[in-house]
Amino acid sequence: MLARSLPNLSMIKPRSDTLLLAVDFAGTFVFAMEGGMAAARANLDLLGVMVLAFATALGGGIIRDLLIGAVPPGAISNWRYAAIAFAGGFSVFLFYQFVEEIPPSLLMVLDAAGLGLFAVAGAEKALEFGIHPLIAILMGGITGVGGGTIRDVLLAQVPSVLRSDIYAAAALAGAALVIVGLKLKLPRTPVTIAGALLCFVLRVVSVWRHWNLPKVAGY
Amino acid sequence: MLARSLPNLSMIKPRSDTLLLAVDFAGTFVFAMEGGMAAARANLDLLGVMVLAFATALGGGIIRDLLIGAVPPGAISNWRYAAIAFAGGFSVFLFYQFVEEIPPSLLMVLDAAGLGLFAVAGAEKALEFGIHPLIAILMGGITGVGGGTIRDVLLAQVPSVLRSDIYAAAALAGAALVIVGLKLKLPRTPVTIAGALLCFVLRVVSVWRHWNLPKVAGY
Amino acid sequence: MLARSLPNLSMIKPRSDTLLLAVDFAGTFVFAMEGGMAAARANLDLLGVMVLAFATALGGGIIRDLLIGAVPPGAISNWRYAAIAFAGGFSVFLFYQFVEEIPPSLLMVLDAAGLGLFAVAGAEKALEFGIHPLIAILMGGITGVGGGTIRDVLLAQVPSVLRSDIYAAAALAGAALVIVGLKLKLPRTPVTIAGALLCFVLRVVSVWRHWNLPKVAGY
Numbered sequence: 001m002l003a004r005s006l007p008n009l010s011m012i013k014p015r016s017d018t019l020l021l022a023v024d025f026a027g028t029f030v031f032a033m034e035g036g037m038a039a040a041r042a043n044l045d046l047l048g049v050m051v052l053a054f055a056t057a058l059g060g061g062i063i064r065d066l067l068i069g070a071v072p073p074g075a076i077s078n079w080r081y082a083a084i085a086f087a088g089g090f091s092v093f094l095f096y097q098f099v100e101e102i103p104p105s106l107l108m109v110l111d112a113a114g115l116g117l118f119a120v121a122g123a124e125k126a127l128e129f130g131i132h133p134l135i136a137i138l139m140g141g142i143t144g145v146g147g148g149t150i151r152d153v154l155l156a157q158v159p160s161v162l163r164s165d166i167y168a169a170a171a172l173a174g175a176a177l178v179i180v181g182l183k184l185k186l187p188r189t190p191v192t193i194a195g196a197l198l199c200f201v202l203r204v205v206s207v208w209r210h211w212n213l214p215k216v217a218g219y
Numbered sequence: 220m221l222a223r224s225l226p227n228l229s230m231i232k233p234r235s236d237t238l239l240l241a242v243d244f245a246g247t248f249v250f251a252m253e254g255g256m257a258a259a260r261a262n263l264d265l266l267g268v269m270v271l272a273f274a275t276a277l278g279g280g281i282i283r284d285l286l287i288g289a290v291p292p293g294a295i296s297n298w299r300y301a302a303i304a305f306a307g308g309f310s311v312f313l314f315y316q317f318v319e320e321i322p323p324s325l326l327m328v329l330d331a332a333g334l335g336l337f338a339v340a341g342a343e344k345a346l347e348f349g350i351h352p353l354i355a356i357l358m359g360g361i362t363g364v365g366g367g368t369i370r371d372v373l374l375a376q377v378p379s380v381l382r383s384d385i386y387a388a389a390a391l392a393g394a395a396l397v398i399v400g401l402k403l404k405l406p407r408t409p410v411t412i413a414g415a416l417l418c419f420v421l422r423v424v425s426v427w428r429h430w431n432l433p434k435v436a437g438y
Numbered sequence: 439m440l441a442r443s444l445p446n447l448s449m450i451k452p453r454s455d456t457l458l459l460a461v462d463f464a465g466t467f468v469f470a471m472e473g474g475m476a477a478a479r480a481n482l483d484l485l486g487v488m489v490l491a492f493a494t495a496l497g498g499g500i501i502r503d504l505l506i507g508a509v510p511p512g513a514i515s516n517w518r519y520a521a522i523a524f525a526g527g528f529s530v531f532l533f534y535q536f537v538e539e540i541p542p543s544l545l546m547v548l549d550a551a552g553l554g555l556f557a558v559a560g561a562e563k564a565l566e567f568g569i570h571p572l573i574a575i576l577m578g579g580i581t582g583v584g585g586g587t588i589r590d591v592l593l594a595q596v597p598s599v600l601r602s603d604i605y606a607a608a609a610l611a612g613a614a615l616v617i618v619g620l621k622l623k624l625p626r627t628p629v630t631i632a633g634a635l636l637c638f639v640l641r642v643v644s645v646w647r648h649w650n651l652p653k654v655a656g657y
Contacts, residue, residue, distance in 0.1 A: 286500070350515070351516075353521070358514075368592075372594075375594055381482050381483075381485070381486035382483075434478075434483050435487070
């Protein structure tokens with residue numbers, strides 16, 4: 001196992017897929033806006049808006065990278081991520097009146113798209129770093145929901161992903177599809193798209209149809 | 220700079236003691252059940268139960284491994300840990316009526332056993348990774364109580380280990396005994412057992428006799 | 439052991455500036471006292487006091503080191519940091535009556551000095567580890583405020599740095615000055631002093647003049 005990790009830090013590199021990177025940046029921006037909006041609603045100042053934008057957008061990927069041994073995490077070694085996260089937070093700060101008027105359903109759809117992308121990219125990166133497929137699925141889920149979890153912890157709230165809806169579950173489903181597809185040696189691009197799409201559709205439909213995960217019987 | 224970390228992951232390896240591993244898995248299962256029960260009591264759904272089971276059972280060891288430079292952490296590089304944690308959480312979910320009827324005193328005793336084991340194993344692993352003995356004791360304590368701390372933070376509560384009882388203190392005592400014993404070149408197995416036992420007895424007796432640590436005078 | 443980490447800790451090394459180390463230890467002690475006082479006020483026991491002393495004093499540096507790939511973090515690989523943090527916490531515990539009588543303004547000034555030092559040292563260490571200058575500034579800020587953030591999260595409160603005042607902003611300003619100075623190849627010592635001083639003065643003046651960062655318009 002340890003042998004496996006060797007190439008880890010030096011030889012294996014995420015593919016520099018320009019399209020993937022562009023979509024990744026877009027997801028970062030959306031998540032940063034959501035973090036900034038949560039901060040503004042909690043009456044935090046400019047700095048609080050920027051911190052929650054950063055944490056929400058990049059926290060999940062940072063946790064994943066620390067856990068799979070990809071240090072420094074991508075969000076630290078590539079300054080563009082932080083710049084985009086801060087741009088997302090700052091645009092909330094500047095244009096809060098307009099941002100507040102974005103329909104919640106549009107925000108939810110954008111968020112679901114970001115979630116799908118993060119989950120899929122996170123699972124693939126974990127696999128590339130030699131993590132066991134089952135754990136790679138988990139890493140995809142953490143990439144998708146970790147940022148929102150940190151945001152809620154900083155706001156001293158029970159993380160919303162623990163509470164309700166198909167949110168983390170959608171991320172895990174998308175990640176699982178990708179991992180199974182890659183293990184079956186299916187071509188990477190369609191598998192990635194299918195995984196992100198599965199997560200997206202599950203999330204949107206579950207909000208629309210009010211699906212929830214079961215709770216312990218009797219509660 | 221990456222070259223720097225290479226020897227880190229390849230040369231030093233935790234001993235593959237089968238008995239220790241079996242006991243470690245048992246402790247993981249007990250801690251996972253406790254995390255799952257806390258989630259169920261907080262009215263979280265299936266996913267919340269699984270997340271808190273994972274975090275409670277493996278959070279302490281993950282923090283320790285990140286701090287001592289054992290990356291990826293054992294809980295990530297060995298999928299069995301996650302599988303056992305999820306099994307613990309899922310069994311709480313499935314059999315919640317029965318689990319709720321386990322007498323609290325039995326749960327406390329099982330938890331004390333898990334605590335002793337985690338503290339001892341954590342301290343030994345830190346020492347193997349070349350951490351200073353004083354810090355290795357601390358790492359033993361963190362291994363024992365870190366998971367419960369993350370669980371409480373996720374439930375937006377002040378961690379119970381900070382509040383009361385001899386809990387973390389018992390973990391530190393057990394870890395200290397092990398480190399002193401190993402530094403005196405005493406044989407490993409009896410030292411490990413003695414350390415875990417010290418933690419276990421301290422914890423159980425402190426609950427039974429209502430021992431507490433002192434607080435700041437005047438409070 | 440160290441053999442393993444050697445390349446880690448030896449090739450890229452913070453300069454062993456004795457003065458800087460002494461000041462760093464002083465800052466650690468002050469932050470530890472503040473953590474211990476927060477724990478005492480929250481009615482935590484001896485262990486809670488020590489944990490919050492440790493987390494407040496060393497949490498920021500530990501997060502920074504994990505993020506920039508300096509593992510094990512300095513606070514783990516050099517036991518003196520933990521010893522000083524515990525000494526700070528324990529002195530609060532022993533002398534709480536006296537500690538409580540320290541005028542808040544003196545504590546604030548000491549804290550501002552510690553903040554300046556941590557911010558500057560954190561940014562410099564990040565730069566030495568090859569982190570992009572923009573992110574290095576961020577790492578300086580995290581070094582300064584990370585410990586207090588963890589302290590507040592453990593007390594189940596929204597971190598005070600997110601709420602108000604020029605605190606993190608002062609840390610970022612000091613870190614930015616240092617990074618700009620070093621990038622301009624100005625001599626290290628005066629640049630370091632200037633950065634720490636800028637942070638210190640900004641913080642003290644902002645408390646004195648009740649400066650705050652702007653909030654989202656309409657709030």
